[in-house]
Amino acid sequence: MRTVDAQLRLLVRHELRLRLRAVAWRSLAGVLALLGVAFVLMHLFAWSICRELPRSAPSSAEAQVALGIAVLLAMSGMLLLAMNAWVEALFSRGDLDLLLSAPLRPAKVLAARTLAVATSILGLLSFVVLPFANMGVVTGRFWLAGLFVSLPIGALLATAVALLVALFVVRALGTRRARLILQVLGAVFGVGFYFASQSFAKVLPTLYSQDTVMPVASVVGAALTAFIRADPLALLVALLLTAAIAWLAWVRLERQLVDAVQPAASTGKRKSGSLQQGTAFKAGLWSATLRKEARCIRRDPLLLSQLTLPLIYLTPAAWSLLQAERSAASLPLLAGMLVLFAGSLAMTLCSLVLNMDEAPELAYANGQSLLALILNKAAAASTLAFVPGAALACLMAWRIAPMLLFALPFVAIGVAIAALLVAANVTVRPRDGFAKRKRSLGLDVSFVIFTLLMLTSGAAGAAMTAYWPVGIVLAALALAFPLKEIGAIRALRSPAQLWREAS
């Protein structure tokens, strides 16, 4: 028994060490300082919210329903994080061959990964939730101290549910499709989270007036409020639920984990067909590059998911704007949204085409000069990036016909900026594997740009209202991101430098 515990401890320690080293890739002191500043700012934000909350736990049905919805939102956020963490743990690391051929039960590997995923989720959420618990105590709202206990249990529950979903998807669809589906599911949870948070204020009054729904909602709300207050019975129920789901996943489905690591060859081969007319590559580097990139992206589900995920995340914001009344401000906002859509696609496409390649060695070693190759890749990227951007604008024309002409130049500008930013960091890297793609500087830059846009607009909006601490937090984050990233953005390099780097 002692050996069993030792192995579990070993695996958990190993998981956490890998996660920590993967995150702390820059100066640890710098990261800690940045996190420290942000944590202090989060406390300031939490303090401004906590002051508005009642001193004792809410007891009215309405308040409990509102709090219950907030808990559900937090849980869906945990689920989103857990799904992404499981995609990484099950598919990206590639060490299951080693672990499952060792004298260990697969259930133990799953248990260790569950604990590690729960710990990492807890770490991330503690950053957001703990300030509320701390400020609850400081401002005399002691019922919020229950979060100290309910948060880790909630993280465990979300991790177990996400594992169960992951294993069922693996079982139903096979390993290769499972990774894609899990990522999409994660994004869908994210979209749900956004919709719920956006319609929070709208839904509550409607819900309160529903005589048939309200009794059920108030019972659920009371149960979830009890969970926040760390009521022993609520915590016990949550723990039992976690244990039941974990047991089902670890013990009943452990065989699926073993099967999940079978080689991708088992998923069946595409039937070979006769060469069709019109599929041959035409002469000319630009044409050949364009066709090759379009085909490689179209036929790779992972690349497609990488392209479409930003769209899934941006869809809710566009939906909210379309739902809004046609005020003077809504059209410019919608135009801004189109730019974001197009920019997102353009950034990702340009980054994929310019910075990454299935065969970087071939790209460097063929008969063409490297400069010609990169210029043609840039032309192909711009073509590929502009088409979906323009198509999006046309698709939305039914609603925004008057401002289509106004938006299209923005789309073009978005594409141009994207191409420029990515070109400034061009290095042909291997296209295989999410881990390598994640490191792509182009995507890093696109992330910074979008984060900055969101944070700056949020900060400006909040600054004009009574919630000025929110504005301060957002503005601080808006400043912190470029500071963090500035070291990573490198100057344009010559083909000779690129060649030296590649070799």
Place this chain on the structure above:
Amino acid sequence: MEPQVHPVLHCANLHKHYSTPAVQGLSFSIAPGEFYALLGPNGAGKTTTLRIIAGLLQADLGTVRIAGIDLLEHPEDARMHLAYLADEPAIYPKLTPIEYLEFIGALWKMDPAQSLERAVELLDLLGLAEHTNQRCEEFSRGMKQKLALAGALLHQPALLMLDEPLTGLDAHAARLVKDLLRKHVQSGGSVLLTTHILEVAERLADRIGIISRGQLISEGTLAELRSRAGSAEATLEDLFLRLTVG
């Protein structure tokens, strides 16, 4: 009465079916201290067979016994005697070689001090001693391959299974690996190896099994294979092509 000596590996009537049959009624045994080469064309079922023996795939039918222990009934006990080196082994990029080997040692329940001592010895043997404090992310493919081999040899397994272990190695490193495998066999361990480099099988293997479309079509020493083919001078390449083509 002499104690009963189990074969280190005994596979009986293994079947595995994906969309097409991958392994069909495969049976073979490996004795302690034997070097066995499993050869076959691409897609013949070699990797599937190795993964079934490693417990990474479940056979649809058939049994696997490692050192006399049934893999399905006592998987952990059976795998204690086993090491499997995949064709693209996983190395943790953020760990140093020593950390990686210590982790492997702990997985196989080795004494930490003994594990460290053996890790240092293997890294020295494989020419990685000067890189012990470097993270594996800085390693070349060949260095990673050598480190993975060190991991497989760390607990001195009764059966060492290697899937194309010489891929990506230079001549010097390939010689080093072959010497280590020979040494492992001389010390009483067994080796099951798949390779496309027939010369390696010809020089190192005590017995050779040739599979095609999931079935064992011929098995024996090189001399036995030659005598069955009726050609005393034939190379393994000649025999392999004669058996697998057409």
